[in-house]
Amino acid sequence: MLQVNELNKRYGKKEVVKNVSFRLEKGEAFGLLGPNGAGKSTTIAMLSGLVPNDGGTILWGEKPMDPSMKKRIGIVPQEIALYPTMSARDNLLFWGKMYGLSRKQAKKRAEEVLSIVGLSERGKETIETFSGGMRRRINIGAALMHEPELLIMDEPTVGIDPQSRNHILETVKRLNQAGMTMIYTSHYMEEVEFLCDRVGIMDYGEVIASGTHKDLCKRLVGGTVIRLVLEETNEAGVKAIENLPQVDRMTVREQKTYDVFVQQPNEVISDIMAAIVENGMKVSAMDVQEPNLEALFLQLTGRTLRD
Amino acid sequence: MFTIAMKDLALRLKDRRSLVMMLLMPLVLTAILGSALGGNFGDDASMPATTVGVAYDTEDERTNQWVDGVLPSEDVTVVSFDNGGEVENAMNKGEVDVGVLLPNEWGEKLGTADVTVLTDPDKTLQASIIESMLTSYIDRVQAVTETTDRFATALAEAGDVEVAAAAGGFSTTAISIAEQDSIQLASGEKGEQTLNGMQYYAAAMGVMFLLFNATVGARSILQERHTQTLARLAMTPVRSYHIIGGKFLGTLSFTLVQFSLFLAATYFMFQVSWGENLWQVSFIVVAYAIAVSGLAMMLASLVKEEKTADSIGGIGVQILALLGGSMIPVAAFPGAIQSISNVIPNKWALDSFLEIMTGTAWGDLYMPAALLVLFGAACLGVGATRLQVR
Numbered sequence: 001m002l003q004v005n006e007l008n009k010r011y012g013k014k015e016v017v018k019n020v021s022f023r024l025e026k027g028e029a030f031g032l033l034g035p036n037g038a039g040k041s042t043t044i045a046m047l048s049g050l051v052p053n054d055g056g057t058i059l060w061g062e063k064p065m066d067p068s069m070k071k072r073i074g075i076v077p078q079e080i081a082l083y084p085t086m087s088a089r090d091n092l093l094f095w096g097k098m099y100g101l102s103r104k105q106a107k108k109r110a111e112e113v114l115s116i117v118g119l120s121e122r123g124k125e126t127i128e129t130f131s132g133g134m135r136r137r138i139n140i141g142a143a144l145m146h147e148p149e150l151l152i153m154d155e156p157t158v159g160i161d162p163q164s165r166n167h168i169l170e171t172v173k174r175l176n177q178a179g180m181t182m183i184y185t186s187h188y189m190e191e192v193e194f195l196c197d198r199v200g201i202m203d204y205g206e207v208i209a210s211g212t213h214k215d216l217c218k219r220l221v222g223g224t225v226i227r228l229v230l231e232e233t234n235e236a237g238v239k240a241i242e243n244l245p246q247v248d249r250m251t252v253r254e255q256k257t258y259d260v261f262v263q264q265p266n267e268v269i270s271d272i273m274a275a276i277v278e279n280g281m282k283v284s285a286m287d288v289q290e291p292n293l294e295a296l297f298l299q300l301t302g303r304t305l306r307d
Numbered sequence: 308m309f310t311i312a313m314k315d316l317a318l319r320l321k322d323r324r325s326l327v328m329m330l331l332m333p334l335v336l337t338a339i340l341g342s343a344l345g346g347n348f349g350d351d352a353s354m355p356a357t358t359v360g361v362a363y364d365t366e367d368e369r370t371n372q373w374v375d376g377v378l379p380s381e382d383v384t385v386v387s388f389d390n391g392g393e394v395e396n397a398m399n400k401g402e403v404d405v406g407v408l409l410p411n412e413w414g415e416k417l418g419t420a421d422v423t424v425l426t427d428p429d430k431t432l433q434a435s436i437i438e439s440m441l442t443s444y445i446d447r448v449q450a451v452t453e454t455t456d457r458f459a460t461a462l463a464e465a466g467d468v469e470v471a472a473a474a475g476g477f478s479t480t481a482i483s484i485a486e487q488d489s490i491q492l493a494s495g496e497k498g499e500q501t502l503n504g505m506q507y508y509a510a511a512m513g514v515m516f517l518l519f520n521a522t523v524g525a526r527s528i529l530q531e532r533h534t535q536t537l538a539r540l541a542m543t544p545v546r547s548y549h550i551i552g553g554k555f556l557g558t559l560s561f562t563l564v565q566f567s568l569f570l571a572a573t574y575f576m577f578q579v580s581w582g583e584n585l586w587q588v589s590f591i592v593v594a595y596a597i598a599v600s601g602l603a604m605m606l607a608s609l610v611k612e613e614k615t616a617d618s619i620g621g622i623g624v625q626i627l628a629l630l631g632g633s634m635i636p637v638a639a640f641p642g643a644i645q646s647i648s649n650v651i652p653n654k655w656a657l658d659s660f661l662e663i664m665t666g667t668a669w670g671d672l673y674m675p676a677a678l679l680v681l682f683g684a685a686c687l688g689v690g691a692t693r694l695q696v697r
Contacts, residue, residue: 048542050538050541067544067546068544070542071544075539077535077539077542081536082534083314083536084534085318086314094314097310098310098543
């Protein structure tokens with residue numbers, strides 16, 4: 001459905017997007033995961049036609065993307081790009097008309113969209129009276145007015161409470177399950193894991209890894225992390241754990257907290273416990289964390305997604 | 308394009324602060340200035356040659372202004388004395404026709420301090436004229452001071468423009484109105500109607516406050532850029548020239564609505580006659596609205612911050628309003644400034660309205676209308692070329 005090839009963007013001397021490529025099939029949810037400044041929003045801006053690309057191609061099917069195809073795409077910008085003194089319904093009507101809906105079509109669709117985002121009862125109220133989460137929901141609703149084939153969302157949950165975030169994630173998941181194709185950018189690993197079939201991990205303008213969640217986690221050295229919080233610790237004990245054959249590596253997360261990377265946690269936990277006891281150390285907490293994209297990002301870049 | 312324009316118009320009409328600023332303020336100012344200064348228009352009264360002896364021992368600005376600036380004229384010669392006794396002696400000798408004794412700090416306590424006018428029983432006419440000039444001066448200064456206060460207060464409440472700059476500029480120029488001895492405005496040669504002060508200030512305030520749309524229109528664009536709605540618009544299938552056109556039409560439509568309401572209000576509330584041909588008025592106001600809306604687009608393309616637009620707009624409107632004759636008739640300016648005024652769009656509009664009020668032919672309106680439209684188109688061109696959506 002959409003093919004992005006070797007996309008480039010440069011601002012002055014700085015190359016902010018470098019040879020970004022990915023494919024998107026109909027009905028698929030593709031996530032772009034990366035920290036702030038990774039180039040996700042610039043990539044979205046190029047896909048939406050807001051900024052021209054300096055190199056590369058964007059193909060819709062077999063054809064290069066052109067302005068006439070904007071009707072087939074719904075964009076949810078990172079900012080709440082709505083008119084605060086207008087009601088939620090009027091905002092939806094306005095954006096619907098901008099995508100070519102007649103007044104009658106827009107009115108009908110606005111009611112449907114208000115229902116989708118769970119704000120049917122609040123349509124008359126102005127955006128400025130809404131909470132951050134409600135504004136975000138209307139921000140998404142405005143992109144749904146013209147029933148786009150592809151929905152592109154640029155960090156749609158930034159700065160909202162967990163309850164609103166869950167509501168938005170559930171809504172987006174339902175839309176995708178109903179067949180809507182989507183690109184979802186975020187620096188929240190759990191959102192991308194929850195919503196997306198495939199993920200591209202971006203850093204410094206490049207896609208540094210891409211694939212399904214399962215594929216990506218296979219690339220992790222020591223996919224599972226056993227987090228140990230030790231009450232009493234000593235160098236010999238730490239060395240003993242690190243030297244266990246099933247342990248891929250071990251890092252100090254913070255004082256007396258260690259991350260032990262392993263492939264098969266069940267096979268190694270008893271050996272770890274034995275090493276702790278034999279060396280006179282005490283455990284105050286232990287947590288087994290399944291392989292995730294955060295860990296992969298850490299492995300690939302040496303930084304966390306929120307750095 | 309029209310959807311964007313209608314959305315902008317609806318947003319502006321819902322904005323109470325903006326409505327107060329753009330609709331009520333010009334009406335209030337027209338009422339105050341038109342009433343306070345109305346009598347000065349077209350007066351061409353003459354008086355016998357008079358020598359006025361003035362005694363004062365204070366050096367405040369207003370006393371000096373009245374004695375040295377307002378009172379002397381072709382018919383009035385002013386002679387200063389140190390005290391009342393000297394004035395009386397001069398009157399007894401026949402050297403002075405009318406004596407005026409100003410108390411200490413008269414200029415500071417204007418209107419409350421007692422002024423003594425010494426009258427020669429044979430020259431009561433001159434004495435009463437001098438007395439009325441004195442009263443008129445006091446009234447004008449007080450009216451303008453009150454107007455300035457109200458204007459500044461309203462601006463502070465509206466918050467849409469740089470209050471200090473706007474109020475300061477208006478204050479300075481308004482005080483200078485009061486200091487004019489007599490503001491003369493000749494009726495147009497082709498006109499058969501005489502212009503009164505209320506008419507002049509209705510046109511002047513209308514033109515001045517329509518000019519504020521350049522700032523308000525620019526603000527609207529900058530706000531949309533700031534909130535990213537402009538960028539979101541650019542992501543829709545709507546072409547960029549439709550977006551720019553829509554923003555331009557939004558300002559234009561509000562300007563026209565504002566003027567229509569102002570015209571109706573001045574007509575019904577103050578019985579201001581806008582002339583016999585409302586089509587001519589409409590013709591000029593559309594041309595002027597195009598100029599103002601174009602200016603808004605250009606301003607939005609030249610600045611990035613709303614505050615900068617406010618500052619530039621606030622001060623710019625003051626300067627343009629002053630040079631365009633909205634505060635003082637341009638005839639009161641020195642020749643060099645009058646020459647500059649000739650290239651100010653709001654002066655073309657004001658002159659056209661005044662001509663329509665006094666009766667004019669269509670042919671006289673084509674040139675100013677064409678200039679206004681060309682000015683607006685040029686500004687729109689600059690704005691459209693430079694405007695960035697993000």
